Amino acid sequence: MIFFLEEVAQARRGPLHVCTAFNAVYYGFDLDAGAYSTDILDPEAFTLLGSDVQIPLPPVGSFVRIERGAHSLWGEVCASFGASPDVEEDGWTPRGLSGAPLSDGAEVALARAVVDWEALGPLTSVEHKELARIRRSPTGAVDRWGHLMGTGDTSALLSGRDHSGLYQQFLMGPGRRLLAEGDLGPLLQDSSDTVAAERALQRCFGTLEELLRQAPGLAVWDLYAQPVARHQQFASGPVAAEMVDRFTRPASGGAPRYTAVWPVLVGWEHEAGDEHALELTAAASAMVDANLALACQVTAGSLRRGVDLRIDDSWQQGGVWRAQSLPVDAVLRNCDPLIPAGLGHLEHIPPDAGDPKNDSKPRQADSVVHVEHLDEALLVVSVALSEADLSAGRLPLPDAVPSLLGQGPLILEVHHSGQLLDRDLARQHAQHETGGLSSVKWPESFYPGIKLTVAAARSGQQLMVTTTLLPDPIRVKDAVLHWYFDPVLLAEAWGPLDIPSLIGLELPTQQPIGGGHRPPVxxxxxxxxxxxxxxxxxxxxxxxxxxxxxxxxxxxxxxxxxxxxxxxxxxxxxxxxxxxxxxxxxxxxxxxxxxxxxxxxxxxxxxxxxxxxxxxxxxxxxxxxxWRRPWERRLPDGHNATPAARARYAQWRMEVAGPEADTELPEGHTFVRGHRRGEGQAPAWHQHLRR
CATH class of the missing domain: 1.10.10 (Arc Repressor Mutant, subunit A)
Known part of the structure; x- marks a missing residue:
């Protein structure tokens, strides 16, 4: 399968997204023809594009069509990203835009969808002329590059940035007719199997994400895969060098500068005078190559001296990168620079003036605080409490962290491993304070240096705090310690400790096994x-x-x-x-x-x-x-099921759904019993599992 995906990526004219990888596997991408076959795909089921802007744009993986009189154009959406007009031509991005929600207030974010118009075969000369006319038209469905322009999808609970989830949602809804043409089709015949089809679809996409990342011949950025050889051509060229130079320049005084990929690529197109550099699928390739080139600079440690570079938004304008002078604050020090953190948007929001703060209090600097994980959805911090913060009822946090949380009073869910806490300790309210949170009631069994793990959703108001039990309790002086702690902070509070083995005591960590677009933390x-x-x-x-x-x-x-x-x-x-x-x-x-x-x-x-x-x-x-589940198989036109097949179907429906079930086999279908693969129709699958 990995070899097939590498071959598909080589044969395609743009990068391979996990959604188009699913299409290639599910509908059978012909490597020799470099296209899909319409023997399986019915163009009548493709999303019809009108002359007006599509609201919202179809997700990546969608098959689309344009009807112009007697002519039809068919294509596949191979990439999509934000197209905010607030970004300057040189790529400069207002920090409030980087990582902003897809829908912020009354305005819905604009987006650009890149379509592969040759995914179902090379265009004829007539089709080339029709596409050229549409691109020149000021009211056409596509712009001068051949891309769709519209708004992002804000329907349901899915993020408009999550095209893997959006395409799965599309296939189970408006695209159900297309999904029914493949191996999951039998599961769609019965409403009771819909959940099984959804789960199978999720597993397919998850497996494909992993396979793309494991493929040695592919370079992967976000959910896009580009052949390594093709990317190296870009990475060794002058455009990549110019982008690295531009994206690694902080703002004046070393402050963070946010720079977007797509406008810089457009500027390069103008400078080079190459009007085809970003048309059609070339735009998606350039976007993926540019991000990969910047990511390689970060991982190789070859940035200009004294500069920190990290991705802040992987969707808006093809990617927004954040450059600032070193040193970075504690929020970023331990964070993966290739996980988009969306710092720009939340840090530009001023703190609520009504929040109680006491700036006259000196900040206690002796607690040990580390940001363990930060992305646009989640914040995880480890804290070893100093004696001063423990006594004062404070939860110290890095300076920028409170601005990433919700405004107003916060709820602290405190869990003390192995000990049942009273209700007023287990769930309590805390207040924003300079350097962390105040008004916290710590359990009496806490001691100086005790280690806490704190997690919160970005913009959330509930923080979960927990301690972790030691494998075996440790006696220190006259006390028995049950929870992990920082021995240095404990020694500062209790005096010298004659237990050298405690130095460097750390919580057990597990290297993540899984990967994918949302890796484990x-x-x-x-x-x-x-x-x-x-x-x-x-x-x-x-x-x-x-x-x-x-x-x-x-x-x-x-x-x-x-x-x-x-x-x-x-x-x-x-x-x-x-x-x-x-x-x-x-x-x-x-x-x-x-x-x-x-x-x-x-x-x-x-x-x-x-x-x-x-x-x-x-x-x-x-x-x-x-075992293969039973299903209703469509017969050729003019054929119907035999009486024996109808009887088997009626018996199966009553066994599964009870005596009141609808036992009439749909016209034009026959019934295939569940069976062990390779052995024909054996006893019903559910009877076998009951044994």
Whole structure:
């Protein structure tokens, strides 16, 4: 499969997005022809584009068509990104735009969609002329580069930046007719199988993301893959060198400067006098190549001296990069520069003047604070509390962190591992203060240097705070310490400690196993465990279980759980399940099949129950992998099912849905029983699984 994806990327005229990779696999991209076959794809099911601006633009992966009299143009959306008019021609970007929500108030963000008009075969001379006429028309569906201009999708709960999710949503909705042409078609015949189709679609996209990243012949940026050889041609050229020079220049005084990719590419097109440099799919390739070139400079450590460069918004104008003079503040010091943090938008919002602050108080600098993770959805901070902050009821945070949180009073959910806290300690209100939060009531069992993990959703008002138990308690002087701590801070408060082995005591960390567009965050592991212990449903052997949606809401509050945040939590839980920290099962409930994650206590009873569940899940998974579900197969025109097939269908419907089920087989279809692959029609699949 990796080899096939590499070959598809080579054959295409633009970068391969995970959505177009799905199309290539699902609909069968012909490598010899360099195009899809219309034998499978029905152009009548393509999204019809009118002369007006599409609201919203179709997501990446969508097949589109334009009808002009007797002529039709067919294409596939291969890339899409923001097209805000607020960005200057030289790429300078107002910091409030970088990482801003897709819909901010009454205005909806503009977007650009790049279409591959030769995805279904080379254009004829007549089609070339029609496309040229449309590009010249001031009221046409496409602009002079052959791109669609419109607004981003703000429907449903999905972010308009998440084209993988938008395309999956499209395929299960308006694009259902196209999806029905492939292997998932049988699942769409019965409404009871819709959830199974959605889950299968999610798994397909997740697997393709991983395969693209593993392919040695592909360079991957965001959800786009470009052949390495093709990218190296760009990276070794003068345009890449000029972009690196421009993007690594901070603003005056070393302040952050935000620069967008697309306007700089347009300026280069004008300077070079090459009117074809950014037309059609070349625009998508240039956008991906430019970002990859900048990312390589960051990872190789070859930036100009004293400059910090990082991506701040991977969607707006093809990517907005942030350059500032070193040193960076504590918020950025430990953050991955290739994870878009959206600092520009939230840092430009002035603090609420009504927030209680006491600037006369000196800031306590002896607590040890590190930003473990920061992106546009999530903030994770580790804190070792000094004696002064512990006594004063403060939660110290880096200067910029409060501006990334919601305004007004904040809710602190405090979890003290292994200890049940009173309600007023477990859930309490805190206030913004210079250097952190104030009015915090710490449990009496806290001691100087105790280590906390703090997480919050960006712009959220609920923070989750937890301690972590040591593998074994440690006696220090006359006290027994149960939780991880900073020995230096403890020694400053209690005097010299004659325990050299404590120096460098660190929380256990797990290297992420998964990858993908929303990679797992190992710093969330202790918080996920704490949320399961506090809010999880009690099960066998006093286990605790929640699905991904419930877990995310318990950690951050239900009002701020966005798709990126939800998938970060789910992927972290999947990593924890892979190393045995949790178990992962699929449980049908109210018509949906969410992944449920379960924490188990360290008891013999729990270990036996956990092993039994793992064996059941493995057995069912193996059975399902080799069995094909029953389905209704469309027959050629003029043919109908035999009486025997109709009888089998009626029997199956009553077995699955009960005696009141509709047992009439649709006209023009026959019924294929579920069977083990390669063995023909065997006993019904659900009967086999009941044994």
């Amino acid at each position: 190992s710093a969330l592991e202790v918080l996920i465990t704490a949320a399961l212990l506090r809010d999880g449903r009690i099960g066998t052997a006093r286990s605790r279980s929640l699905d991904g949606q419930q877990l995310s809401a318990a950690m951050f509050g239900p009002d701020v759980v966005t798709p990126p945040l939800l998938w970060t939590v789910i992927h972290t839980c999947e990593d924890m399940a892979a190393v045995g920290l949790l178990t992962r099962t699929t449980v049908a409930h109210a018509g949906v099949l969410p992944d449920v994650f379960t924490w188990w206590p360290d008891t013999d009873e729990a270990r036996e129950a956990q092993q039994a569940i793992v064996r059941i899940v493995d057995r069912v998974t193996r059975q399902l992998r080799h």
